[in-house]
Amino acid sequence: MTPELLTREFYSAPAVQVARRLLGCVLEFNGRGGRILEVEAYLGEGDEAAHTHRGITPRTRVIFGPPGHAYVYLNYGIHYCLNVVAEPDGRAGCVLIRAVEGIGNGPGKLTRALGITLELNGCDLTQGPLTIRRGRSPAGIVATPRIGIRKSIDLPLRFLATD
DNA sequence: GTCACGATTTGT
């Protein structure tokens, strides 16, 4: 296996911590990819903006499952969004990948550019074909409220790399 | 089975 790939242990941490440490790491799929520059953390309880707010459902069960897996969903009937499952098995928590180096900002643009579809939902990031490996740490990290939501906008769970 | 809605993007 590739030593540089992020380990299950890396993902088995609080969503906020995984989100911050994911900045600067390299996402790769279909021969394309780049450093992660912008992410958002979504929690389980207390986070009304998260899909997991209403508990486990067929769609959100992967978020409650073991960490290090991809959570992909279609939103607005148009765009796919890519998330990384965090927290230990049985607990909810995920990180939305919003921007990758070399691609314009936006979750939808990102998945379209890389060719990510619902088929990748639940795939193991430690095995591929979608992978994330260590990269150069960002110079700094800025936290702001999350984008595109109406609930819990007071929570600064969006993180940007300042490179 | 039915129905309202959204972690977005793009064009007017």
Place this chain on the structure above:
DNA sequence: CAAATCGTGACG
């Protein structure tokens, strides 16, 4: 600011 577009979740 409004449209596009469809799976999901709540309700019955």
